[in-house]
Amino acid sequence: MNWSEFFAMGGYAFYVWSAWGLTAVVLAYLFTQAKLRNAKIKAQILRQIERESLVDHSARATNKESGNS
Amino acid sequence: MNLINAFFSSIWGFLNRSFHRLGSPREFFKISNYATPIFGLLFTVLTGYGAYLGLFVAPADYQQGDSYRIIFVHVPSAWLSLFIYMVMATASAIGLIWRMKMAFVVAICSAPIGAAFTFLALVTGSLWGAPIWGTWWEWDARLTSELILLFVYWGIMAVYYAFDERQTAERAMALLAIVGVVIVPIIHYSVEWWSSLHQGATVFRDGGPAMPASMLTPLLLMALGFTFFYGYVLFLRARNMVLDQERKSRWVRELVKSSRATGEAQ
Numbered sequence: 418m419n420w421s422e423f424f425a426m427g428g429y430a431f432y433v434w435s436a437w438g439l440t441a442v443v444l445a446y447l448f449t450q451a452k453l454r455n456a457k458i459k460a461q462i463l464r465q466i467e468r469e470s471l472v473d474h475s476a477r478a479t480n481k482e483s484g485n486s
Numbered sequence: 487m488n489l490i491n492a493f494f495s496s497i498w499g500f501l502n503r504s505f506h507r508l509g510s511p512r513e514f515f516k517i518s519n520y521a522t523p524i525f526g527l528l529f530t531v532l533t534g535y536g537a538y539l540g541l542f543v544a545p546a547d548y549q550q551g552d553s554y555r556i557i558f559v560h561v562p563s564a565w566l567s568l569f570i571y572m573v574m575a576t577a578s579a580i581g582l583i584w585r586m587k588m589a590f591v592v593a594i595c596s597a598p599i600g601a602a603f604t605f606l607a608l609v610t611g612s613l614w615g616a617p618i619w620g621t622w623w624e625w626d627a628r629l630t631s632e633l634i635l636l637f638v639y640w641g642i643m644a645v646y647y648a649f650d651e652r653q654t655a656e657r658a659m660a661l662l663a664i665v666g667v668v669i670v671p672i673i674h675y676s677v678e679w680w681s682s683l684h685q686g687a688t689v690f691r692d693g694g695p696a697m698p699a700s701m702l703t704p705l706l707l708m709a710l711g712f713t714f715f716y717g718y719v720l721f722l723r724a725r726n727m728v729l730d731q732e733r734k735s736r737w738v739r740e741l742v743k744s745s746r747a748t749g750e751a752q
Binding site: 423426427429432437439443444446447448452454455458459461462463465466 | 537542546553555559560563598602605606609610614715719723725726729742743746
């Protein structure tokens with residue numbers, strides 16, 4: 418098979434490759450967007466957990482100092 | 487008689503249990519752990535093989551030459567734009583009737599995917615129309631109704647994000663999705679009801695598909711592959727939404743902590 422003939426698509430190269438290329442781009446975008454969002458949510462939740470554990474520790478420390486625990 | 491009764495009640499019990507399992511965000515998450523990679527794999531294999539057959543193996547059309555190869559992305563996108571709408575409207579109805587959380591999640595997560603496939607159907611159709619019809623766009627029934635479908639998808643997304651309160655947003659969105667379902671038969675029958683530049687049905691028509699197997703096989707493979715892609719991205723998005731909504735719950739926190747420890751992507 419001749420590759421330049423294949424890419425020429427019988428003179429319809431622009432139309433065929435634009436349609437296929439755009440489809441690939443949109444599908445890749447949907448996939449990437451979902452993956453990035455997943456990483457973002459997980460980072461947010463982790464930060465929240467860390468923040469709460471910090472608050473928890475400092476609260477316990479304060480309680481010890483004042484002799485309330 | 488008793489046996490038949492027992493048989494049906496056990497089937498009913500099984501359906502009931504699976505329904506409730508799927509309805510719980512935590513159970514959904516567990517099931518999607520297995521389903522998501524399977525859908526991703528099926529998409530890759532089917533679409534990969536379909537694209538190979540469509541671009542390399544299928545012969546050129548005797549009238550349209552190689553330009554017809556746009557069909558392999560155009561028709562699956564157009565089918566998906568309608569199929570996703572039906573899933574979204576069905577899930578919306580289930581959510582409203584049975585107050586099922588996960589049904590709303592499926593409906594909302596479907597909308598942007600459906601909009602993306604509608605957009606693709608319109609643009610790839612335009613790219614096909616330009617050389618073959620001699621025009622990029624025509625205000626005819628099929629094209630206009632498909633464009634309206636895109637606006638309906640956008641409207642549904644806008645309504646959902648317009649409300650701060652989650653339950654209100656879910657119900658408003660579901661109601662609009664159910665009302666908007668009238669567009670689906672209009673699009674499907676538009677080429678029969680009105681005279682249109684667009685051709686009639688080629689695959690689902692009386693007397694079977696008007697297409698040789700060398701062209702039909704890649705088309706069906708691509709369509710099936712795109713369907714699994716929809717399922718795949720739907721699972722990814724629904725998992726994100728569940729994580730977001732249940733972020734205060736213990737199981738989500740444990741899961742996020744353990745996924746950091748193992749360096750797992752999901």
